Amino acid sequence: MSDSSNSGPKRGDYAREKGEVVLRPHEFDGIQEYDQKLPNWWLFTFYGAVVFTVIYWTVYYHTNLLKTDHQIVQEAISIVEKARQEDLVKALASIDDSKLVNVWAADPSIVAAGQATFTTNCTACHGADLSATMEVAGTKAPLPGLPLNDHQWKYGGKPMDLFKLINAGTPPESPGHNGAKMQAWGQTLSPKQIAELTAFIIAKVPDDFKAYAAGTTN
Ligand code: HEC
Structure with a gap:
């Protein structure tokens, strides 16, 4: 079976003249194929898509007119960072050593909230009883954290020292504890949650913080 589409008249023109549908000469299992000029609306969308791709690619990769995904994500992150920073500044302005002891640690519901956060985030390294150990087969196995x-208090024993340490983690210049x-925690917990955690720790070892109950030490 030979295809004669290379010779003969242009099929689109022919069909338009005759007002009829042109079929290609081949046939398979009773199925035949139209041989028509593609409609202009289709061709325009096709060529339009090709042109758009070239323009878009050029604009996206070779100019600064559009933001890349990386820039969009970075901007979203910096908005979150800024909000978090503002939150922290506000929190730091509203608490101090004596408030943490007198107000936060004295409120059972705040201490309970701190305990709940502690159980979820901190017991793995500091132990449920704050001793940084875990009962394993009758012996106390050490956990990675320091006992609380x-x-x-390695980084200062004022209530605000605890708040700041929990918020910012081990200072960059410190080798940590056994390298750990x-x-x-300020990356994942809010200043309020960190103040609640501090209140919980204060409530567990109140004697360590008695000195700050009255004063305005900061
Ligand atoms: C993955 C283990 C790990 C988890 C989880 C963890 N810590 Fe720690 N924590 C440590 C280590 C290790 C240190 C000691 C850091 C150092 O020496 O620089 C430490 C130190 C501390 C200290 C200072 C203790 C001291 O004696 O001076 C406090 C307070 C503290 N963590 C509170 C928390 C709180 C609150 C949480 C939960 C939000 C928490 N930690 C979760 C590992 C952990």
């Missing part, structure tokens, strides 16, 4: 009930550094 040993009355020793604590992450900055």
Whole structure:
């Protein structure tokens, strides 16, 4: 079966003249194929898409007119960072050592909220009883964190020192504890949650923080 479409008249023109449908000469299993000029609306969308692709590609990759996905994500992140920073500044202005002891740690519902956050985020390294150990087969196995009930505060024992340490994690210049550094919880917890955690720790070892109950030490 030979295809004669290369010789003969142009099929589109022919069909238009005759007002009829042109079929290509081949046939398979009773199925035949139209041989018509593609409609202009279709051709325009097709060529339009090709032209658009070239223009869009050029504008997207070779000019600064459109933002890349990376820039869009970076901007969204910096908005979140800014809001978080503002939150923290507000929180720091509204709390101090004596408020954490007298107001936050004295309120059972705040302490309970701090305990709930502690159970979810902190017990894995500091232990449910704050001793940084875990009962395993009758012995106390050490956990990665520092004990919080040993009355020793490595980065300062004021309530605000705890708040700041939990918020910012191990300071960059510190080698950490046995090489383990604590992450900055301010990345995942709000200043309110961190103040609640601080209140919970204060309520667990109140003697360590008695000195700050009255004063305005900061
Ligand atoms: C992945 C383990 C890990 C988790 C989870 C963790 N910590 Fe820590 N934490 C540490 C380590 C390690 C240190 C010691 C850091 C150092 O020495 O620089 C530490 C130190 C601390 C200290 C200072 C203790 C001291 O004696 O001075 C406080 C307070 C603290 N963590 C609170 C928290 C709170 C609150 C949470 C939950 C939001 C938490 N930690 C979750 C590992 C952890």
